[in-house]
Amino acid sequence: MIPVQGFEGKRVAVLGLGRSGLAAAHALEEGGAEALCWDDSEQGRLRAEGQGLLLHDLTKQGAFENVSALIVSPGIPHLYPAPHPVIALAWAAGVPVDNDIGLFFRSYATNDWNAFDRTPQVIAVTGSNGKSTTSALIHHILQASGRPSQLAGNIGRGVLDIEPAHDGEVIVLELSSYQTELARALTPDVAVWTNLSADHLDRHAGMGGYFNAKRRLFAEGGPERAVIGIDEIEGQFLANQTATAAGEDRVISVSVERKLTSNGWSVFAKKGFLAEWRKGRQVASIDLRGIAGLPGAHNHQNACSAYAACRAVGIGPRQIEAALHTFAGLPHRSQTVAEHCGIRFVNDSKATNVDSAAKALQAFQKVRWICGGLQKEGGLNALLPHLGNVKKAYVIGREAENFARQLSCDTAVCGSMQEAVSQALADAQEGDVVLLAPAAASFDQYDSFEARGDDFVDCVNRVIAE
Known part of the structure; x- marks a missing residue:
């Protein structure tokens, strides 16, 4: 578990007691805060009580007196189509609203890191389609290459439920638009944008709101490296906004629709072959056609994104190629x-x-x-x-x-x-x-x-x- 930092001796409310909410409550208490828990369902409240957590009815007047923050689970609307009544009460009381992703990024780094030979890193993956497969594939490549890694977020474990960092470890987070939209801290070392298509439009009041919710992963903290699929105009816009100069290698562009041979850094798949280009020349190539766990162009896009993310943290092309062949795929995804x-x-x-x-x-x-x-x-x-x-x-x-x-x-x-x-x-x-x-x-x-x-x-x- 990651003990939450910054709330020692303070009262913090938690709304929504599913997987992420329960993990957030326990992590807050592990860090010295008092977690005040509430869920709209009686089942959720009983589950929290069974784990020794303190219930606190956040719907009552005065519920936010002496409360330092409200932590909200991803499924609870906080803006569109309408904010949850408890969130509106927190706003009225001037209480900051955050989520478990924000708590993770403010709490993951500790003084223990000073003794590490290699600083831990975080790769965060978002997008409309393929982010689960891409996240799992990155995790698989890292482990197959001998790098310690944990997988969390919208896949696997809750972000605060993972183990504290090991020397040189890479945490891979799959993040949905619900998670990126509200988090007050978003500071991954590598941020990955797979693609964008219409989804969750009621929650974000249209494509513009949906795009901006995901864009926050790249705009709030500014990742050291950004892997961005540019087969839609939103990705092209984001890549341009993220880059600070033509031909720099901060942005790794990804495509499965065209060859990318500019002076920058790119990874693309064409006719079943993945190619990496840097500074106008090809530096690596992988035949994806015979990889059973990654069938079709959409999985080739996932492979390109995962390849680029792993290259950004120092994994070699041949190590990545070997790991791709041992990836079994995820349940319910091709x-x-x-x-x-x-x-x-x-x-x-x-x-x-x-x-x-x-x-x-x-x-x-x-x-x-x-x-x-x-x-x-x-x-x-x-x-x-x-x-x-x-x-x-x-x-x-x-x-x-x-x-x-x-x-x-x-x-x-x-x-x-x-x-x-x-x-x-x-x-x-x-x-x-x-x-x-x-x-x-x-x-x-x-x-x-x-x-x-x-x-x-x-x-x-x-x-x-x-």
Whole structure:
């Protein structure tokens, strides 16, 4: 655990008692503060009480008397579509609002570091799609290369629940827009921007707010190195704003759409080959085509971003190449779960928006596509140009008929996952890929995208066994 610094002997309120909130409360107390905990749900409050934490009703008048700060969990809205009532009370009382990410960056470095031979570093990864795979891949490369590393944030453990730094360690953080938007301290050594596409627009009041929430990772503290995907205009803008001179190597530009050969530092993938260029010449190349854990152009983008981040902390190209070949991928992200009679079954339940589903569809030929769920704002029009590889779509979800009507390919309305998998297998031929890439949230039928992916895996195993 990382003891929180700066609140010794003070009262600090914690709103939201999920994984990050509970970790924040314990870390505050470990650092000498008094944590005053509250959750809107009785279940959350009981969980906190069971861990010995002090409950304090933050909804009551006067709840913020002698309170030094309010720490808010990521899922709680603090601006759009409307601030949570407790946050409004904190504002009225003049109490600063922060989150566990802000606490981490103010508390991670300690006097113990003076005795280290090599200063610990933090790599923070954000973006719309691929940030989990990119973060896990960076962590995997570091460990395979002999560098101590911990993985935390929006993946793995809460940021305050990790162990204090070791000599030369690299902490890899996956950070969502919910986490970067509110944190008062954001000072990674290396910041990574994968890409940007429409998502969480209600929470950020549109694309501008969404972009600015993620941009704070690069603007608040100023990382020593910035790895920035420039295949969208937002990334191009960010790279230009981050660089201080033409041709400098503070920014490492990443692309999977074009060759980057300027005088700066760049990493790009073209026709399945990753290339690193510096000062106008190629310095390394890796063939990505045979790496089973990283199929498709979207995973090649993840590989480029992870490669660049690891190069920024001193890992050599050959070490990175060896580690890429041993990366198994993450569950629910282009995960091959079975092969049967020449038919491959791929679980990409994390493809919860149109952009990520489009990238999954482009990664495979002859696709039997399982899709549908709680549709997000913007509709499916942006997905239609990417259905060329789809032999047939099998639509699930409570609004399956409406979802199917928006598609321009052959469709079957299935409703349930079991029916979709059964029909897809019955129709499939050798060489086909049965792909779950929903292009929608899971909450109409499942508690999470993980639960949806697990159901897909279970259904595949049952159908194959019949």
